[in-house]
Amino acid sequence: MESNTVFDKDFVEQLLPQKFPFVMVDKMFSYTETEIVSGLKIQEDNIFFHNGILVESGLIEHMAQSVALHTGYEFFLKQEIAPTGYIGSIKNVEIKELPKLHDEIKTTVTILQQFAGITLVDIVTTLHDVKIAFGQMKTVLAK
Structure with a gap:
């Protein structure tokens, strides 16, 4: 299933286990079984916004929540409740x-491997189409 409809903050928040003020994703630009593109507009009320910038931990949390958004939307499409996930490694x-x-940052999450509730992903975050952050994460779904 592929989606190229842009989903806004209200819909996206329903797919994430995090709730305000800890939500670090406010848009979903596209989704496939192996990739998602999410977004976040930096606001003053963001708990990771300090001294005019989104601090490093906020950017990493945004990346992790982008992975969670992929899982949340995958379960939404199956009309099932998404389990809670945890960061296994970064x-x-x-x-x-x-x-x-x-x-407004955009993050592309590409699934490299998925097995038994463990997912390995590549993550790239851009600002104005320029790569500002990247890395790999392993997430684990709670049983």
């Missing part, structure tokens, strides 16, 4: 730039 993360107030 590796090779490189942050080149931090977004500022009102910047």
Whole structure:
């Protein structure tokens, strides 16, 4: 199943286990079984917004929640409740730039492997089509 409809904040928040003020994804641009593109517009009320920027931990949390969004939408399509997931590991993360107030970042999550509730992904975050962060994550679904 492929979706290229842009979904907004209200719909996206229903797919994530995180709730305000901890939600770090406010758009879903596209979805396939092996990839999702999500977005976040940086706002002043974001708990990871300090001194005019989204701090590193906020950017990494956005990346992790983008993975969770893929899982949430996958279960939504199957009309099932998505299980809670956890970050198993983060590796090779490189942050080149931090977004500022009102910047809109886009993150592409590509699934490399998925087996027994464990998912390995590549994640790339861009700002104005320029790569600002990337890395790999392994997530684990709770049983």
